[in-house]
Amino acid sequence: MHRKSNLTHLILASVVILGLTLLMVDVEAQGQIAFSSNRDGHVRNGRPTHEIYVMDADGGNQRRLTNNPASDHSPSWSPDGKRIAFISDRDGHPHRIPGWFTSEIYVMNADGSNQQNLTNNPADDRDPSWSPDGKRIAFMSRRDGNNEIYVMDADGGNQQNLTNNPDPNGHPNDEEPSWSPDGAHIVFTARREAHFENKFAVTYEIYVMDANGENQQRLTNNRNNELLPVWSPDGKRIAFVSDRKGNLDNFDIYVMDADGGNQQNLTNNRAWNWTPSWSPSGERIAFSSNKDGNTEIYVMDADGGNQQNLTNNRHSDGSPAWLNSPFSVAPAEKKFTMWGRVKQFYR
Numbered sequence: 001m002h003r004k005s006n007l008t009h010l011i012l013a014s015v016v017i018l019g020l021t022l023l024m025v026d027v028e029a030q031g032q033i034a035f036s037s038n039r040d041g042h043v044r045n046g047r048p049t050h051e052i053y054v055m056d057a058d059g060g061n062q063r064r065l066t067n068n069p070a071s072d073h074s075p076s077w078s079p080d081g082k083r084i085a086f087i088s089d090r091d092g093h094p095h096r097i098p099g100w101f102t103s104e105i106y107v108m109n110a111d112g113s114n115q116q117n118l119t120n121n122p123a124d125d126r127d128p129s130w131s132p133d134g135k136r137i138a139f140m141s142r143r144d145g146n147n148e149i150y151v152m153d154a155d156g157g158n159q160q161n162l163t164n165n166p167d168p169n170g171h172p173n174d175e176e177p178s179w180s181p182d183g184a185h186i187v188f189t190a191r192r193e194a195h196f197e198n199k200f201a202v203t204y205e206i207y208v209m210d211a212n213g214e215n216q217q218r219l220t221n222n223r224n225n226e227l228l229p230v231w232s233p234d235g236k237r238i239a240f241v242s243d244r245k246g247n248l249d250n251f252d253i254y255v256m257d258a259d260g261g262n263q264q265n266l267t268n269n270r271a272w273n274w275t276p277s278w279s280p281s282g283e284r285i286a287f288s289s290n291k292d293g294n295t296e297i298y299v300m301d302a303d304g305g306n307q308q309n310l311t312n313n314r315h316s317d318g319s320p321a322w323l324n325s326p327f328s329v330a331p332a333e334k335k336f337t338m339w340g341r342v343k344q345f346y347r
Contacts, residue, residue, distance in 0.1 A: 032055065032323045033286055035317055035320045036072065037053050038315050044069055053065060055311075065112030072088045074086055074319050075321045077130070083108065087128065089102060095124070103124055103125055104121075105156075118152065119141070125143075126139065132180075135153065136154060138178075138186055147175045149177045162212070173191040174188055181235040187206060188206070188207055188229065190205060190207045191203065205220045206229045219256070222244065224245075225243045226241070233281070238257075239254070240254050240255075241274055250271065251273050252273050266285070269289075269291050273291070282302060284300065286299045286322050
């Protein structure tokens with residue numbers, strides 16, 4: 001009788017695991033990727049401007065979310081998929097480069113409605129990244145004279161400088177934050193005085209710090225630039241961009257372990273490969289590339305194989321952001337909870 005009961009529990013547990021697996025696969029297949037595009041033909045001061053779009057994960061059903069003559073780009077999904085943070089220069093604050101304008105962090109509903117300015121200051125604010133619980137947004141700001149990593153509440157309140165790394169020579173720039181899936185750490189790009197200086201400038205490297213800004217540690221160390229780090233959904237790997245050819249003209253997508261080890265080139269082509277974004281399962285990576293002549297959104301397997309063009313149009317499409325909903329794949333701590341419930345069938 002006891003053996004029969006165990007067999008029944010084993011069957012039930014197998015059914016639950018299969019159901020969860022199919023649910024994760026199905027949600028990823030039906031997932032969404034937000035991106036920016038200049039296909040609408042808007043021009044400001046002689047330069048094309050971008051709008052925020054969203055599409056299905058297979059490239060279908062591409063639709064526009066923003067519509068204004070300014071530039072809206074760099075979308076970032078909230079963890080629940082209900083909101084999108086992005087940057088916009090629509091407020092017209094003059095940039096230090098003549099004819100350009102500084103950006104603010106905005107947020108809108110996932111359908112493009114209810115667009116709101118969160119940062120509200122004349123300095124440049126960029127690179128929004130949601131915390132896993134959706135309560136905070138990390139971002140880059142130049143309000144203190146150089147680029148620093150800040151964090152604010154999701155409504156724009158309580159803005160705080162995390163990196164606090166000023167330098168009279170202008171070397172330090174801390175930018176492009178990305179939260180770890182457990183919310184404990186933030187990986188980011190930094191240019192600091194001790195870095196190698198090539199013929200162009202002091203190079204960027206990838207750092208990680210605690211979510212409160214403490215314990216800043218360097219993960220990469222080479223003579224060229226490392227940029228745009230982003231955590232995998234399981235927290236074990238970090239995708240990033242590097243110009244290890246050293247010419248600031250060819251960038252590849254790399255991946256490394258979360259401690260900086262085992263760095264591998266995924267794209268391996270003489271093009272500009274940019275802005276990696278993991279799929280919810282961690283099995284694929286979306287990115288932008290101009291390898292076919294103009295910038296398009298591509299997707300590839302997490303080992304760099306099976307690269308496919310999703311957008312396929314003659315305009316510029318960039319800044320892909322895959323919706324990593326907690327309903328599509330469980331973070332590590334939730335996965336253990338699910339497994340704990342499954343294990344109860346064996347008792």
